[in-house]
Amino acid sequence: MSGSSHTDAAVARLQELVRIPxxxxxxxxxxxxxxxxxxxxxLADCFPLLHQHLERIDIHEHAVLFRWPGASSARPVVLMAHIDVVPVEGTWQxxxxxxEIADGAIWGRGTLDDKGSLVAICEAVERLLADGVTPAQDVWLSFGADEEVSGDSAPLAVAELRKRGVxxxxxxxxxxxxxHxxxxxxxxxxxxxxxxxKGVTSLELTAQGRGGHASTPARNxxxxxxxxxxxxxxxxxxxPHLPPPTLELFRRIGAQAPAPLGALFSHGTRLSPLFTRALIAAGPEAAALVRTTIAVTTLSGSPALNVIAGQASAGVNIRVMVGDTVDEAIAHIRKAIADxxxxxxVVERNEPSPVSPMDDAFSLIESTITEQFSDAVPAPYVMMAATDSRFFTEICDRVxxxxxxxxxxxxREAIHSYDEHxxxxxxxxxxxxxxxxxxGLPA
Known part of the structure; x- marks a missing residue:
């Protein structure tokens, strides 16, 4: 197969899978x-070698594990992605x-989150199988089907791996x-x-009252x-506070920043208060790097325009920063509300994930970034969204x-929004x- 047709086939496979809602x-x-x-x-039609040579284990509903036996099982690796996508909202181009392919991009829900990764993983495995390659270590593929709703796929995949002694x-x-x-x-x-x-915690705030006719409203x-x-x-x-991964992130990119910004980035530890204020002032994306965030997301009240609500509620989504705890966040909210x-x-609660070490496993990921993306600066960071990988910290120190x-x-702004591409x-x-x-997996 020529390089061009190889490319066209890979893109067509992603298109086919994105089209399935x-x-x-x-x-x-x-x-x-x-x-x-x-x-x-x-998926089976798109990647026949993967389905022929890898052991498939059905986990839960439509979640699956695939095991690709390597030359050794001493240091197995798990690559993850998820099949499900969030509902469509907004007006799309x-x-x-x-x-559709337009302006050099594939447009559709799931291209970035997360079918693009899933198909890229499968494509890489399929090509290596076609070339007769055996990985140095066992490789497990974990594809969840309910990541977007914090479902059971990932915990059950972890339980299966634990049962197998992996x-x-x-x-x-x-x-x-x-x-960029x-x-x-x-x-x-x-x-x-x-x-x-960050840990993901959701609360529901509720106020009760008598309710009644809208013509006779009462205060409060x-x-x-x-x-x-x-x-x-x-x-x-x-x-606000700066956890070590965030300080390391800015230390690494300090050399890329113009003065005096570069000096601020490079010396974040010594200039922490000033640095923190600068990040907060830079906007919500930067501010979320330095604190636990609290967002009111849902509201409910009266079922009719002429009825006073007997109950009103607000949903609150908290992203708990490394170094904070769920209990601290809830206590802060109680104090702030003062009512x-x-x-x-508490609808759900998850503490921040443990910080994974920057050792030889991280170095492999880092060096692979440098090899493939020579213009990029690899760096650690605290992820603000939640992934299925948080459950794998129960069986693995390096997530x-x-x-x-x-x-x-x-x-990045199109993820969970409109015009994802x-x-x-x-x-x-x-x-x-x-x-x-x-x-590059070591023997």
Missing amino acids: TVSHRDPARIDRQAFDDFHTA HPPFGA TPWFVLDEGGAIA QAFPGITAPIGVVGVTE GPTARIARAITRLDSAPMR DSIEIA YRFTPFRMTKQQ LGVDAFLDGIAWYRRLLE
Whole structure:
């Protein structure tokens, strides 16, 4: 197969899989299970060698593990991705499940999160199998089907690996990127590798009242108290601080920044308070690097315009920074609200993930970034979103998050939003990156 047809086939396979609307929902009744069945059928058709040579273990619903036996099983590696995508919102330039190619990119829900990674992994494995390559170590592929709703796929995959006595040398999931336009004044792309991730905790704030007819409103009703709680929260962010991975990130990119910004980045430890204030002032993306964030996401009140709510509630999503705890975040919220009549219910709670070491496993990922993306500065960071990989910290000390695709700021903003798209060349570079990583596994 020529290089051009090889490329065209890889892109076509991604298009085919993006066109299947594998949307996950918290309500099982809303899930289109046929779409997930169709995805697995198409995946087997797209990657016949992978399905022929790798052991397949069905985990949960549509989640699967694949085991690729290596020359050794002493230091097995797990590569992760997920099949499911979030629902479509907003107005798209191109159909969200059309997988159209325009302006040098493949447009569609899941191209970046996370079918692009899944297909790139499978493509790399398929090509290595076609070339008769046996990896130096066992390679496990873990493909979840409910990552977007924090489902059971990943915990059950971990349980299966534990049952089989598999202790991974390292785990690599989505997250990070070859990030262009990552920070003001930094022209070089940053190859950010998540060595930890914030803990995800969700709360529901509820205010109760008598309710009644809208013609006779009383002061301090449920909606007013919820509104007051929200504004108080908005005015009371948690204390900022810089965890070690963030300091290392800025130390590494300091050489790329113009003076005096470069000096500030390079000496973040000694100039921590000043540095922290500068990041907060740089906008929400930078500010999220230095503190636990609190976002009010859902609101509910009266079912009708002429009815006073008997109950009003607000959903709160917390991303707990490394160095903080869930209990500290909840205590902060209680104090900020300063209203004992507001009930606080914990919907889910997850502490920040342990910080993975920057040892030989990290060095392999780092060197592979440098080989494939010579203009990029590899660096650790604290991932702000949640991934399935957080469950794998139970069986592995080295859990990393990196998506080997070039992404502009606009592309990163499209994740979970509208106009999600992945550059064709970026996709092909990602396939090459996974292949380099697998070829570079040490004996």
